[in-house]
Amino acid sequence: MTEQTSGKTNHQSPARANGLGTDRPTRDFGISRPTPNAPPRKAGFITRNATVLGALGVIAVGTVVRIVLAMRPDFGHLPDTDLFVGWTRSMFEHGLAGFYRAGSFCDYPPLAMLTVWAIGQAAAVVDASLANEHLLQSLLKAPACLADLAIAIILLVEGRRLVGGKRAVAASALYFLNPVTIYNSAFWGQVDAVHSGCVLLSVVLVARGRWGWAGGIIALALLQKFQSIAFVPLVLFQAYHYRRWRGVTHALVGATFVSAWVVLPFALTGTLDDVLQRAYVNVVGQYSDLSASAYNVWYLSGTPEMSDTVVPRIVALAAANGNVSVAAADSPLLWLTWRHISLVGYSLAVAIILCILSARPGGTDRMALAGMLGLAFFLFPTEMHERYAHPAIALLALWAVTHPWKERVFCLLSVLLLLNLTSILPVDHAAIYIAASIIAVFVAILAWTLIPKQCPNTTQETHVNENVTLEEPPPPSQLITWFRRGTFAAVVTLIAATATIGYGAAQTRSAIETSQCTYLSELRPIRAHQSWGDLHNDANVIGGPIIVDDVLYMRGLGTHAKSELTFRIPNGVGRFEAIVGVDKSAAGKGTAVAIVLLDGQAVFETPVLSGTGPAIPVSVALGEANTITLRAFPTDDGTTADHVSWALARFTE
Secondary structure, eight states: OOOOOOSOOOOOOHHHHTTOOOOSOEEETTEEEOOTTOOOOOOOHHHHHHHHHHHHHHHHHHHHHHHHHHTOTTOSOHHHHHHHHHHHHHHHHHHHHHHHHTTOOOOOOHHHHHHHHHHHHHHHHHOTTOOOHHHHHHHHHHHHHHHHHHHHHHHHHHHHHHTOHHHHHHHHHHHHTOHHHHIIIIIIOOOHHHHHHHHHHHHHHHHTTOHHHHHHHHHHHHHHOGGGGGGHHHHHHHHHHHHHHHHHHHHHHHHHHHHHHHHHHHHHTTOHHHHHIIIIITTTTSSOBSBSSOOSGGGGGSOTTSBTTSOOHHHHHHHHTTSSEEETTSOGGGGOOHHHHHHHHHHHHHHHHHHHHHHOOOHHHHHHHHHHHHHHHHHSSSSBOTTTTHHHHHHHHHHHTTOHHHHHHHHHHHHHHHHHHTTTSSOGGGHHHHHHHHHHHHHHHHHHTTSOOOOTTTOSOTTOOOOOSSOOOOSOOHHHHHHHHHHHHHHHHHHHHHHHHHHHHHHHHHHHHTOSSEEGGGSOOSEEEESSSOOEETSOTTSSOEEETTEEESSEEEEESSEEEEEEOOTTOOEEEEEEEEOGGGTTOOEEEEEEEETTEEEEEOOOEESSSOOEEEEEEOTTOSEEEEEEEEBTTBSTTOEEEEEEEEEEO
16 A cells, blocks of 8 residues: 655755755856755846846956056056066067067066067057057056956856855955955056966866866966966876876876967077076075065064075074084085975975865865965965965955855955055064964964864855865875875974974083183173164074174174174173174175274274185283274275174183
8 A cells, every 4th residue: 555645755955965954046147946846936136136246246346446546657566567667668679589688687487478578569559669658557457457357257157166156256256356456466566366367277177177278277377477386286186186197197288288389489589498597497596585575484583584595593503513613514404594494394384285185175175275375385485475375365265255254264364465465565563463363374274174074954154065077086096195194204204303403402502501701692782883784692683693704603793884882891801702704694795894992992903804705813802991892894885785793702711
């Protein structure tokens, strides 16, 4: 006997089957996809088309704002806009070959320079002589503004698939109406949006398993801006994870094909080697500061202007092994400069992110972790600029709209990056707080990706479709398993190495503190004046270890000519001794003369010291003098790089 029912079907909707926790239809760009067998719903015109109207409103407002700003002749970062205008005119006048033969400064990759050439050709239609600077400035902002529009559209299309139509509009708005992106493209006049758009499109193609296209587009990004190198590991890692070496091969073939077409004009004009050297080889070390105005981890040191080619003081202390000095050639530890440390830290951050990606391959998770790669590139390597976190804004937008908490974090990150972009305004005093906050946001987002998914009945992340075009990846291969293990081993090794270096540094500090002499760096000067920077104890004038004659000294005074330091002579001492010279932080530049005075009377004077010359030992009998004064005077060539260090400046019995 068959049991009769009331005619209603006990049916579980696809939304609940996918763990979305809702039976309501998904509305994407005004198209309602009702649940199968559910009664049709009627909706008014506004309700049906709210998503479309919202998308059009976002695009309209963002576009108008960019047009207004880009057309203003007084808006733009003049050092950049003037440089771009000069490139446009020079390339229009001389062509590619003549432009590079002129020997002018240019460190942008091939695609960026082809864009400059195209803008010059377009401007010539209206102004044959390219004399209208206002026109050129506005046209040079156009590629980035158009790239912003393309990113907004990509977020709408990909967001419709991942998070639904309404949230896709929200993600598009988070990017397209974001002050960071508007400031960068339309106000500043920079081109970061172009490679950010290529990176975003490449990640979208990865989600669809289009490995050849993904490789080609990420190559296009790299040909636009060298900073796109940060996202190459994601494309190759995902290609291997899903299709093993076949996927990697497809990505490399796509990258090779696209690259060949872009560099072809340079190969035909004989400028290929020149453009590659300028755009990729010479840019490493071009800015030797720990941070070139990026509020990142190096701002926490308090000396972001320090050269990244110097050895950290703690490493120098560990290498000294209880001595007050150590020659640069005597310890392999002294190879470990700030630049090398930054690359190790950055590489570990990338490895950790890829390990998480191998376990969390979902659509918005992939976007979030791609954004983390962008933030890691901004935070950990040295020589970073304030604009290099731009791709993270595009990549994190879809992740942000899946939860109110994430959206708040995204807005906070946007505010912090905007403050960094406005570093030309008086916000430098807050730099350390901005840097710390950006790092905290980075850690919080990364930690969020590790939290297990909540139960569908309790999560607030409704309407989120984490399904992607790719099928679930196969179990991790042996190579990925060993990659995870290697990453863990590298983290443990780094912790152990840091502890070992810290222990060695503590031993050196202990030996120095028990020394029988009195170092001037332990005393407070009666008077201290110098023309540039501040007096540093046991460090050079920019905060790095004292290095003269390729010897690192753990004790001494770092100053800059012109300078005058006066100390009261303690009781029971008979001599003043030191080694004075131009510090290595001057990079071989700088000249000065050093003088020692007792009670105002000169008793010792060096010959001219230089960054390439030897240091001079100082030994002065103190007699009955009460004060000692150390002076450094610049020579006739000015005060540039006159970093004078008094190594081992001390009173002895």
